[in-house]
Amino acid sequence: MSSEAPEKKTGAAASQPAVVADLQASLQRLDQLANLGRVAANVAHEIKNGLVAINTFMELLLEKSADREMAGVVQRELKRIDNLVTQILRLSAPRTAEVKTVRVHDLLDHSLRLLEHQMKTRLITLKRNYRAPADAVRGDESQLQQAFMNLLLNAVEAMGNNGELAVTTEIITDTDGRRRLKIFIRDTGPGIAPENLSRLFEPFFTTKKNGTGLGLAICQRVVQEHQGSIEVESKDGNGSTFIITLPAE
Ligand SMILES: Nc1ncnc2c1ncn2[C@@H]1O[C@H](COP(=O)(O)OP(=O)(O)OP(=O)(O)O)[C@@H](O)[C@H]1O
Ligand SMILES: [Mg+2]
Numbered sequence: 001m002s003s004e005a006p007e008k009k010t011g012a013a014a015s016q017p018a019v020v021a022d023l024q025a026s027l028q029r030l031d032q033l034a035n036l037g038r039v040a041a042n043v044a045h046e047i048k049n050g051l052v053a054i055n056t057f058m059e060l061l062l063e064k065s066a067d068r069e070m071a072g073v074v075q076r077e078l079k080r081i082d083n084l085v086t087q088i089l090r091l092s093a094p095r096t097a098e099v100k101t102v103r104v105h106d107l108l109d110h111s112l113r114l115l116e117h118q119m120k121t122r123l124i125t126l127k128r129n130y131r132a133p134a135d136a137v138r139g140d141e142s143q144l145q146q147a148f149m150n151l152l153l154n155a156v157e158a159m160g161n162n163g164e165l166a167v168t169t170e171i172i173t174d175t176d177g178r179r180r181l182k183i184f185i186r187d188t189g190p191g192i193a194p195e196n197l198s199r200l201f202e203p204f205f206t207t208k209k210n211g212t213g214l215g216l217a218i219c220q221r222v223v224q225e226h227q228g229s230i231e232v233e234s235k236d237g238n239g240s241t242f243i244i245t246l247p248a249e
Helices: 004-064 068-092 104-121 141-159 215-225
Strands: 099-103 124-130 136-140 163-173 179-187 229-234 240-247
Touching: 004 068, 068 215, 099 104, 099 141, 104 124, 104 141, 104 163, 104 179, 136 141, 136 240, 141 163, 141 179, 141 215, 141 240, 215 229
Parallel strands: 124 163
Antiparallel strands: 099 136, 163 179, 179 240, 229 240
16 A cells, blocks of 8 residues: 555656656647748749739730640649649738628539539530528638538549449538528538548648649538538448538528
């Protein structure tokens, strides 16, 4: 009995500085991340300014140039860099939301139109199933569009050639009586490996050669800022479904 007490004491005394050191290390890391965020936001701004000029000159050059193929490659790459920078800015810089009534079906249609060409060339069929009798939510239209676009793009990218993209909506009523709009984006791609499921929403987590890994992180942040939630259901090898739930207006 007498040997038990000192042992415990030693244990507590030894682990306390370790806990403090851990906490200090975590705080330092948070601080570093915050700094990194600020630096990234500044760099992203500078790059974006440069891109505006490059894009303008590109359009002028395109009018003169006969080499459409090469110009197309340059334009595509420019767009990719522009997207990356926009995403980093969205993630790191404080934004002012423009809140109004948003019609989710219209917004989904608009996002799908932007993907029409890509889906056609890759023989991906679209199944629209807007079951929700009302589709109004309160929120920032361009942020919500970005969230939908990121999910739709992921779905299309996951399928390669031949597949089916299903976009479904429905209204549910919570146990507390609040109405919620659910948006399902389902693909027939390869699905998500179980070990990756918990990491999908981490910034910079990607399994793609040219991915930034920011799409889902942004999507989650936008949805959470709209008092909503996002979930994923996927069986490895058997397609994926991303489900966004938002408060209905
Ligand atoms: N519909 C999907 N089917 C299969 N895997 C998916 C799907 N959506 C996301 N993933 C997985 O989640 C990862 C993270 O997705 P996220 O959108 O955040 O980044 P990314 O698509 O890799 O890059 P970015 O969106 O920046 O171009 C993807 O790399 C992929 O492994
Ligand atoms: Mg993505």
